[in-house]
Amino acid sequence: MSIEASVGKDLIEQLIDGTIDAENATRLLKMDRKDKDRFINYIAVLQERVSWEDQILMRLGDKVYIVINADKQRVAKCECGHEFCDYRKNWKLACKIRTRRTLEEMQQVYDPTPAVPEPGWQEIREFFCPNCASQLAVEVVAPGYPIVFEMLPDLDKFYREYLGRPLEDESSEWYQDQTHSVTQQWAAKAS
Amino acid sequence: MAEALSERDQLTTPGTDGDTPTLRELVDKRDHLTNSTGHYYGVTELSLRDADPIKYERFYAKMHAAVLAARESARFVAASPGSREMGESLWGLATPEGDTLAVSLGFLSHTAIFPVSIRYMADNDYDINDGIDDGDVYAVSDGLTGGVPHPGDFYSFVPIVVEGEVVSWAVGINHLMENGAPVAGSWATFSVDTFMDGLVCPPMRTGRKLKQESWWKAIWERRTRAATMNILDDKMRLAGCAMIHEAVHKLIDEFGMDYYKRAIREIIEESRRMILDNMKALLIPGTYNGCAFRLVKYEGLQNVWSHANKNTLIHVRASLEPNENGLLLDTEGSSKWGYHSYNATPGGADCAVFLGMINSFSHNTKVTAGIELAVQRNYVKGSIYNPDNEYTSNANLWAQTVALNSIGFNAISRATFSRGYLEEAYTIDGNWGAFQGAGTAADGSNYGFTNFEWLGGTGRGAWCYRDGEPLVWAAWSQIATIGDAEEFESTVPPLFYLGRKLLKGFFGYGKYRGGPGNSAVHWCVDPGKHVALTRPNGGLSCTPSVGLGMSGAYPGPGSFMISARGTNLEELIADGETPRDATELLEMVDEGKLKVNNLEVWKTDCPELALENNDLFVDAAGSSGGWGDPLDRDPDLVIKDLNDGMTPHYDFVREMNGVIATQDSNGVWQVDLAGTTEKRAALRQARLDGSETAESWWHSERQRITEKTFTPEVREMYAQSLSFEKFNLEFGGFWQVEPGYTLEELAS
Numbered sequence: 001m002s003i004e005a006s007v008g009k010d011l012i013e014q015l016i017d018g019t020i021d022a023e024n025a026t027r028l029l030k031m032d033r034k035d036k037d038r039f040i041n042y043i044a045v046l047q048e049r050v051s052w053e054d055q056i057l058m059r060l061g062d063k064v065y066i067v068i069n070a071d072k073q074r075v076a077k078c079e080c081g082h083e084f085c086d087y088r089k090n091w092k093l094a095c096k097i098r099t100r101r102t103l104e105e106m107q108q109v110y111d112p113t114p115a116v117p118e119p120g121w122q123e124i125r126e127f128f129c130p131n132c133a134s135q136l137a138v139e140v141v142a143p144g145y146p147i148v149f150e151m152l153p154d155l156d157k158f159y160r161e162y163l164g165r166p167l168e169d170e171s172s173e174w175y176q177d178q179t180h181s182v183t184q185q186w187a188a189k190a191s
Numbered sequence: 192m193a194e195a196l197s198e199r200d201q202l203t204t205p206g207t208d209g210d211t212p213t214l215r216e217l218v219d220k221r222d223h224l225t226n227s228t229g230h231y232y233g234v235t236e237l238s239l240r241d242a243d244p245i246k247y248e249r250f251y252a253k254m255h256a257a258v259l260a261a262r263e264s265a266r267f268v269a270a271s272p273g274s275r276e277m278g279e280s281l282w283g284l285a286t287p288e289g290d291t292l293a294v295s296l297g298f299l300s301h302t303a304i305f306p307v308s309i310r311y312m313a314d315n316d317y318d319i320n321d322g323i324d325d326g327d328v329y330a331v332s333d334g335l336t337g338g339v340p341h342p343g344d345f346y347s348f349v350p351i352v353v354e355g356e357v358v359s360w361a362v363g364i365n366h367l368m369e370n371g372a373p374v375a376g377s378w379a380t381f382s383v384d385t386f387m388d389g390l391v392c393p394p395m396r397t398g399r400k401l402k403q404e405s406w407w408k409a410i411w412e413r414r415t416r417a418a419t420m421n422i423l424d425d426k427m428r429l430a431g432c433a434m435i436h437e438a439v440h441k442l443i444d445e446f447g448m449d450y451y452k453r454a455i456r457e458i459i460e461e462s463r464r465m466i467l468d469n470m471k472a473l474l475i476p477g478t479y480n481g482c483a484f485r486l487v488k489y490e491g492l493q494n495v496w497s498h499a500n501k502n503t504l505i506h507v508r509a510s511l512e513p514n515e516n517g518l519l520l521d522t523e524g525s526s527k528w529g530y531h532s533y534n535a536t537p538g539g540a541d542c543a544v545f546l547g548m549i550n551s552f553s554h555n556t557k558v559t560a561g562i563e564l565a566v567q568r569n570y571v572k573g574s575i576y577n578p579d580n581e582y583t584s585n586a587n588l589w590a591q592t593v594a595l596n597s598i599g600f601n602a603i604s605r606a607t608f609s610r611g612y613l614e615e616a617y618t619i620d621g622n623w624g625a626f627q628g629a630g631t632a633a634d635g636s637n638y639g640f641t642n643f644e645w646l647g648g649t650g651r652g653a654w655c656y657r658d659g660e661p662l663v664w665a666a667w668s669q670i671a672t673i674g675d676a677e678e679f680e681s682t683v684p685p686l687f688y689l690g691r692k693l694l695k696g697f698f699g700y701g702k703y704r705g706g707p708g709n710s711a712v713h714w715c716v717d718p719g720k721h722v723a724l725t726r727p728n729g730g731l732s733c734t735p736s737v738g739l740g741m742s743g744a745y746p747g748p749g750s751f752m753i754s755a756r757g758t759n760l761e762e763l764i765a766d767g768e769t770p771r772d773a774t775e776l777l778e779m780v781d782e783g784k785l786k787v788n789n790l791e792v793w794k795t796d797c798p799e800l801a802l803e804n805n806d807l808f809v810d811a812a813g814s815s816g817g818w819g820d821p822l823d824r825d826p827d828l829v830i831k832d833l834n835d836g837m838t839p840h841y842d843f844v845r846e847m848n849g850v851i852a853t854q855d856s857n858g859v860w861q862v863d864l865a866g867t868t869e870k871r872a873a874l875r876q877a878r879l880d881g882s883e884t885a886e887s888w889w890h891s892e893r894q895r896i897t898e899k900t901f902t903p904e905v906r907e908m909y910a911q912s913l914s915f916e917k918f919n920l921e922f923g924g925f926w927q928v929e930p931g932y933t934l935e936e937l938a939s
Contacts, residue, residue: 015613018656018703018825025656028614032555034472042611058475058609061742062655062702062819093889096882108846111696111839112774114792115748115811118733120902121486121504124745128882133875135820138740142484142504142905144896146925147885148739151605153477162471177478180924186886187893187927 257438261431278668307338328398338538343377363428369639376627378727416639462561481598517565524918528578547600618652624812628724649813650706659706690771701744701817708814744817757788
């Protein structure tokens with residue numbers, strides 16, 4: 001595949017659907033240089049598939065997107081349409097959480113039994129969309145561990161410097177982790 | 192600056208004043224030129240490449256061919272099975288300062304130690320007292336002075352000297368079969384300081400004129416338990432280095448010294464630029480966070496060394512941030528160093544971190560020190576990655592630093608997924624295992640051993656578009672192979688394989704499942720006077736190898752082992768049915784077929800296990816994580832796994848994947864699509880019914896934080912990590928606790 005090669009939307013759709021055959025997957029893996037327009041084509045394919053109108057800025061996980069919503073805010077949003085929160089806050093704090101703490105609870109998701117994490121040292125946290133109940137993230141961590149903000153992209157920098165397509169609402173305020181403002185509010189409500 | 196640069200350049204350039212530069216001057220010059228210009232060695236123009244690219248590439252091809260040939264020849268001259276059969280070796284060529292120019296196949300990231308060793312030699316004037324001559328042989332296996340990831344990895348350095356000046360180094364590396372520590376094997380699992388790590392060599396000359404001195408053989412014979420294997424490997428490393436040494440001298444004769452000296456700088460700068468370009472092409476700027484945990488189970492086992500007699504839950508914490516100069520991997524928040532074998536050094540940690548980085552960003556360019564310039568690392572002093580104690584053990588560094596690599600590697604996967612390069616996005620776990628030990632045969636002969644099999648090949652984590660594959664992956668080598676069972680049987684006389692297979696269900700579940708891990712049953716036959724083993728393990732099943740699943744999937748489970756001592760195996764052999772993996776063994780015990788006097792399941796490190804005739808040792812390792820929500824898995828794939836015996840049992844996958852199935856008269860599973868739809872809806876509702884809002888969860892969990900009701904190991908972990916500002920701020924901000932919140936570390 002040449003340096004100038006472009007990857008068609010059909011292959012992108014097959015990657016998203018998991019229907020790509022081994023030969024094509026290998027061909028893509030062996031590209032010497034990746035096709036530069038992939039991100040734009042990828043977002044276009046995703047935009048056609050979702051049931052809502054908000055502009056997709058980025059896909060964070062199988063079903064989690066950063067979009068510009070009707071209020072011109074950049075928010076994290078589920079594929080089902082549920083809006084989590086401002087994308088600068090860890091969207092996992094807008095999920096429902098199921099925690100597996102006992103051996104019996106953990107045995108339902110790990111096998112065989114000797115491979116199950118040890119209660120007390122570890123717990124399993126499952127993060128669900130409150131609307132569609134999709135499982136969007138899993139943490140296996142020590143009890144008391146702060147929920148991990150897996151990825152906070154610098155969208156302005158990416159669109160301007162990596163893609164050469166600056167976003168209209170650029171601001172130095174966008175690349176900030178504001179997760180602690182959420183827990184601060186929770187603490188204030190309790191006191 | 193330009194004038195000062197020029198002045199310094201003249202000071203240390205050979206021939207300008209008739210003096211040969213010292214090694215210290217060479218290292219200083221490299222540091223100065225690189226740091227002051229942002230380009231390797233101050234090279235801003237690739238003048239040789241641009242003037243005659245064919246000549247330039249021909250030059251590099253010859254250099255690369257030399258290291259490739261070294262591996263492909265030397266390992267067949269003399270080698271232990273780990274080096275000959277598997278990817279546990281490497282040859283490289285470096286600049287005078289130790290910066291990598293070319294590497295062979297093998298465990299590629301181990302080049303990271305080269306500049307650490309050379310800097311130590313330079314700082315300690317090895318070239319002045321009593322000189323470094325062409326074809327000298329240096330041995331290195333120390334973490335602090337040599338950067339070696341663990342002393343079981345042994346390095347041979349051969350300087351290439353022309354007219355009194357070091358112009359390059361040929362280096363050969365392999366993982367020893369045994370390295371002479373109190374805990375026999377090659378990862379001394381229960382070491383509490385460097386003095387228990389086995390044969391630890393700061394850079395030291397052991398030979399001249401491409402020949403080891405006579406005393407060196409005595410070291411292998413008297414200070415290790417596998418002298419024959421280790422001497423073979425020593426010859427192997429040196430044979431490869433001798434080939435590189437000869438090839439480089441010829442290269443200099445052909446191209447001239449001036450060309451050589453300029454070209455080696457351009458090669459590294461060229462690859463650095465290519466790596467930066469690759470990073471910008473594949474990544475998304477921002478902050479990526481990850482974590483992992485690894486238990487040290489020493490309490491009750493270290494009575495002799497009372498200061499080490501406690502458990503420690505190691506916290507591996509890292510963030511990755513792409514920037515203008517490449518990317519930053521920051522480990523602040525990870526645990527402190529401790530009196531255990533799992534400490535790293537900066538050089539050793541580099542060996543782990545660069546696994547993912549080289550794989551991801553050097554795939555289409557020359558594999559050189561360019562990657563080290565593009566990846567900035569922060570190993571905080573006092574942490575497990577940069578101890579403020581010179582005597583720490585790093586005998587089993589890999590047991591936790593591989594998780595550090597996995598965090599960085601997974602961050603790259605997240606970025607490629609978001610960028611749309613889905614074909615590159617897959618789950619990284621890096622769960623590995625091995626076993627090691629020593630014995631004395633009936634005739635009194637002693638031996639030590641390491642069986643690398645589950646280090647050689649592991650399951651690959653799920654891709655974001657298909658299941659992971661078994662056995663095909665090893666983050667530390669391009670050559671994933673578990674080696675021949677017969678080879679390992681030949682090195683461990685009383686241990687024979689009863690089974691060696693994939694372990695059903697042993698992976699992380701998701702829309703796409705991880706590649707399954709492996710399990711073997713080792714049968715002890717007539718052990719003679721004694722045989723005993725331990726197991727090092729890259730992660731143990733009391734914690735998974737990484738803390739975060741990908742897109743709603745579960746991380747792969749950790750490794751475990753089972754010892755079954757005092758068995759009725761002879762009866763089973765007579766009946767023609769013996770266990771072939773961990774699950775079969777446990778099932779046969781439950782069914783009463785296999786009778787065991789002492790059955791122990793180890794989810795943490797096992798102390799030395801002595802084996803008698805017909806005892807069994809069973810292990811499981813190499814599992815990997817899934818990708819995506821398990822309820823989104825194609826029902827046909829669930830059925831296929833059931834029929835292939837890949838998943839444990841129907842009841843488990845019914846609840847995991849929400850698939851309803853029935854077995855026909857031939858025992859073949861068939862999907863019930865209507866039942867599946869109904870089941871999945873019920874499971875989704877159960878998720879909502881059985882979960883709580885994050886706010887509610889936070890309030891109840893915060894109670895535990897304020898009351899400090901953790902197990903001792905968890906309390907110890909937080910006590911250590913909270914001593915580092917970055918994690919302290921994160922923890923305090925998340926839980927909204929008062930500044931100064933702290934926990935006390937455990938006493939031994």
